[in-house]
Amino acid sequence: MTATLWDELVGQREAIATIRTAARAAADADAAPGAMTHSWLITGPPGSGRSNLAYAFAAALLSGGDEPDDFTERQVRARTHPDLAVLSTERVIISIDEVRSLVSSSQYSPSVSRYRVMVIEDADRMTERTSNLLLKALEEPPPRTVWILCAPSDADLLPTIRSRVRTVRLRVPDASDVADLLVARNGVDRDTALAAAREAQSHIGMAHRLATNPGARERRAETLRVALGLRSVPSAVEAAARLVELAKADAETITQERDAEERVQLLRTMGVDEGGTVPPALRSQVKALEEDQKRRATRSLRDGIDRILLDLLSLYRDILLRQLGTTGEPMNASVTREIESAASSGSARQTLAVMDAIAVARRRIEANVPPALALEAMLIAAIRRSS
Helix, strand or coil: CCCCCHHHCCCCHHHHHHHHHHHHHHHCCCCCCCCCCCEEEEECCCCCCHHHHHHHHHHHHHHCCCCCCHHHHHHHHHCCCCCEEEECCCCCCECHHHHHHHHHHCCCCCCCCCCEEEEECCHHHECHHHHHHHHHHHHCCCCCEEEEEEECCHHHCCHHHHCCCEEEECCCCCHHHHHHHHHHHHCCCHHHHHHHHHHCCCCHHHHHHHHHCHHHHHHHHHHHHHHHCCCCHHHHHHHHHHHHHHHHHHHHHHHHHHHHHHHHHHHHHCCCCCCCCCCHHHHHHHHHHHHHHHHHHHHHHHHHHHHHHHHHHHHHHHHHHHHCCCCCCCCCHHHHHHHHHHHHCCCHHHHHHHHHHHHHHHHHHHCCCCHHHHHHHHHHHHHHHHC
16 A cells, blocks of 8 residues: 555644644535635644645645545655645755745646645745745735745744744654654664664654664764763864764765756756766756755755754763663663763763753854864863863
């Protein structure tokens, strides 16, 4: 049996029920008022399935019920449905021109479905000026246009945007539920799936990567070894450089795979065989793709650094729980012995100070401080506060 878009949502029963009720109401002219609205915001932590829920909702609306038909679902997965428009970016911010183009296309009438659906992933990446442009479209949407925005939190959007959308909140799924998905969808053995889900802190995409990619698992394991091996300020400086190298390697692995696939797909649509010569008239399209990929690489490195910092937070969280005498399975069960050793050699106050330093590093990197400098400052602070 083929998995549906609904099947890829883990631990979100209440949110799914709300969305499916709205989809049924959208298809029923006699439905009670209030079940369906034309502007939605789906919020939740990274990896909780915000975009998956958005596309499941879109497929349902475009199919005319809460159970999407197979053909429509395939079109939504491929982003090729004529009544679906998507704004998804790998850049640090969403440009005003991208939103202006989407707003313009939202005025078109549906061509084959009852609704025209506009999805914006990572709507929190819009500047205030760009958000105000979108606001005008949300205030007076065409009667058959539905907007679905995705963001980590409603606080990431302007109050004027929040006042015009209906919010559906997702929660962090249980690690066991994420593991069940990996076993059912990817054929991963249960122990590997559960370890990956815990290490990924229930981030579905990252759990999948850790469970199926040995290189990703090894890079994460080395991150923990580097942190556990800190002994002095010089070692902290060396460790910062190594963590940046690990983040770059991880980011390059992700982007190279996607870049190669995107290039092949673009050439195929232009009728050019792999390895063939691109006609001069079409080279601008290839160049535009390459420029987008370069911008994505910048964002991917920042995301890679942030993943490392989250891994370090999970490590020190395990150490802190041991120091507080809390029982239970650690997130990083593979280094349980090292966690216990670190817990016995320090105090809970010191560990909390290190976690504070990690949080500061995350804020600095988000504010465009060079990652190497932010990591050096963090690790040196960790050394000093632990001594």
